[in-house]
Amino acid sequence: MTIKLIATDMDGTLLDQRGQLDLPRLEKILDQLDQRDIRFVIATGNEVHRMRQLLEHLASRVVLVVANGARIFENNKLIQAQTWDDAMVDKALVHFKGRECRDQFVVTSMNGSFVKEGTVFTDLEKFMTPEMIEKLYQRTNFVDELNSDLFGGVLKMSMVVGEERSSSVLQEINDLFDGRVRAVSSGYGCIDILQAGVHKAWGLEELL
Structure with a gap:
């Protein structure tokens, strides 16, 4: 071979x-x-x-x-x-409105990463150096409201909900999208929200 x-x-x-x-x-x-x-x-x-x-x-x-x-x-x-279908993006933004900061909600898009103003990322020191954390904040777009017009196409969304809430939030998201979008655990209480069928493999x- x-x-x-x-x-x-x-x-x-x-x-x-x-x-x-x-x-x-x-x-x-x-x-x-x-x-x-x-x-x-x-x-x-x-x-x-x-x-x-x-x-x-x-x-x-x-x-x-x-x-x-x-x-x-x-x-x-x-x-x-x-990238995601526009309808799925809008559905997610409506569903998570009001909890973006608490759940460290991030939209990863063709135009970069977007989070709601006031979001503080916790537990990054577990897998990033202080220099990496500083650069992450520098390249993240903090906005008053998350709006699909900003993104230029969504690649994925992610959240940090803690280990104790991880299972229930995974179920919540997977029920919401009827299989068109899948939520998966990425460790440390973090969740990636991906278009169904789009993954590393x-x-x-x-x-x-």
């Missing part, structure tokens, strides 16, 4: 417990893979900005399947994106 591609996740896989990446080691691996004409792919729930921050000068040497498969970048260029299949 000829290996043509190697794919990995980030959190708990390529990253250490502090969310750090061993860039010198990865660069040596990429050099060896290039010699064998093997592509290296990272499939992750993170968005492209954090990936470029982590990978630094190596970002253009890997293929990025980000936002749980919703976007694919090669050589730092977008080659595919899958789907993104990898599209890439292949």
Whole structure:
């Protein structure tokens, strides 16, 4: 069998417990893979900005399947994106109105990440350095109201509800959308809300 591609996740896989990446080691691996004409792919729930921050000068040497498969970048260029139906976006915004700050509700879109003004992200120190947390706040758009006109297409939504509420909120969201949108746990009491059928494995299949 000829290996043509190697794919990995980030959190708990390529990253250490502090969310750090061993860039010198990865660069040596990429050099060896290039010699064998093997592509290296990272499939992750993170968005492209954090990936470029982590990978630094190596970002253009890997293929990025980000936002749980919703976007694919090669050589730092977008080659595919899958966005939500407008009706689903509006339904979610109406449903979560009034609890955006409490639940740390984030809309990840083609135009960046949007949250309601007043939102404070908790527990980030579990998997990010202080520098990463500061940059996250800098590149996040804090707005008075979340409005679909801002987004240019939604890739996914996410929430932080705590371990004790995670199961009930997962059920709430999955009941709300009748299978067209799926909520999944991403650990630490965090929930990703994804278009049904769009996930990391789907993104990898599209890439292949």
